[in-house]
Amino acid sequence: MGVVPGPELLARARLLVAPELSPSLVRELERIAERRAEPLADEVPGGGPLLCVGAALPGPVRAGQRLVWFHSVNAGTDPLLAAGTWPAGALLTRTVGRMGERIAQYVVGWVLAECQAVPEYAAQHARAEWRRLPTELVAGQTALVYGTGRIGGAVAGLLRRCGVRTVGVGRTAGSGPPPVGFDRVVGAGEDAEAEELAGARWVVAALPSTGATEDFFGARRFAAVRGATFVNVGRGATVDLAALEGALRDGGVRRAVLDVLAEEPAAPDDPVWRLPRTVITSHSAGITADEDVAQDFAACWEAVREGRRPELAVDVGRGY
Numbered sequence: 001m002g003v004v005p006g007p008e009l010l011a012r013a014r015l016l017v018a019p020e021l022s023p024s025l026v027r028e029l030e031r032i033a034e035r036r037a038e039p040l041a042d043e044v045p046g047g048g049p050l051l052c053v054g055a056a057l058p059g060p061v062r063a064g065q066r067l068v069w070f071h072s073v074n075a076g077t078d079p080l081l082a083a084g085t086w087p088a089g090a091l092l093t094r095t096v097g098r099m100g101e102r103i104a105q106y107v108v109g110w111v112l113a114e115c116q117a118v119p120e121y122a123a124q125h126a127r128a129e130w131r132r133l134p135t136e137l138v139a140g141q142t143a144l145v146y147g148t149g150r151i152g153g154a155v156a157g158l159l160r161r162c163g164v165r166t167v168g169v170g171r172t173a174g175s176g177p178p179p180v181g182f183d184r185v186v187g188a189g190e191d192a193e194a195e196e197l198a199g200a201r202w203v204v205a206a207l208p209s210t211g212a213t214e215d216f217f218g219a220r221r222f223a224a225v226r227g228a229t230f231v232n233v234g235r236g237a238t239v240d241l242a243a244l245e246g247a248l249r250d251g252g253v254r255r256a257v258l259d260v261l262a263e264e265p266a267a268p269d270d271p272v273w274r275l276p277r278t279v280i281t282s283h284s285a286g287i288t289a290d291e292d293v294a295q296d297f298a299a300c301w302e303a304v305r306e307g308r309r310p311e312l313a314v315d316v317g318r319g320y
Helices: 007-012 023-033 059-063 078-082 099-115 118-126 150-161 191-199 219-224 241-250 290-305
Strands: 014-017 037-039 050-054 067-072 091-093 142-146 165-170 184-187 202-205 228-232 253-258 278-280
Touching: 007 067, 007 290, 014 023, 023 037, 023 290, 067 290, 091 290, 099 118, 099 150, 099 202, 099 228, 142 150, 142 191, 150 165, 150 202, 165 191, 184 191, 191 219, 219 241, 241 253
Parallel strands: 014 037, 014 050, 050 067, 067 091, 142 165, 142 202, 165 184, 202 228, 228 253, 253 278
Antiparallel strands: none
16 A cells, blocks of 8 residues: 655656646646646656656656556556556555546436337337337336445435335445445345346446455356346456356346446457447446536645545555
8 A cells, every 4th residue: 555655755756747648637747736847757757756647657657666656547556566566655546536426417318218118219210110019117126236345336326216116235234324326236156146137127237346355246146136237337358258148148147338448449340349239339328527626636735735545545455
């Protein structure tokens, strides 16, 4: 776990920003940090501690001993951590912004569209076919949301406001009242999880990518599904695509909406495009805006200045 830089170290740190950041965002980062920004590149001439903002950490900077803090412009830091050994003691923070709100709207949008037969009506329109289709109400149905953190909680909260019963799946069921947005929380691998999978109308994946979550949604979990729609807004590596395809073909999974894939972008000839009753949305559910980066960097900056560990700090050992 990274160390919060002390006041003297923070005062001397050089601000390095990735070249792809917009000029307006760079100006805002400069205002917050009260120093001029320099480009984040493979070669960083000169000395002094480094404070970097971007999506990737160049190898020479990673290998050096000068990084004290890296603020990721993305919420998911698994690609950043997988690229090499994280510099010892360096603080890592991330951008979440209004991602939970955006992803929640994405999930609810697909839920409502499915209940109103929007995909089927769109297909009928293309065929110039006039035929009434059955629809359903969302209220009273169950959504099983994997991940009870910021994003999972936001998804559950918005679904709950539509009258959906929301069940979260965490590492354990825990004790006390469930987190805000959830009617109930069950532990992964417990009997209650299998029961909820069998009764769910929607299964929403909002898990990070870690060693413990790789292929988390495999044949065993999909075999427990009884006609639910699977929506993945977490990480692609959490899903065994062969197992999902089998569940789609045998009807256990009604349809799938995949915003993320293990390998992105998917090539035009990738078999994933041919999964039955599946829509892929090109990792667009939780787009990060410049204001999100600036807002979260400012909150982290204030915490570090006060000697506190930022709420958006990443445990590099766990990966989130």
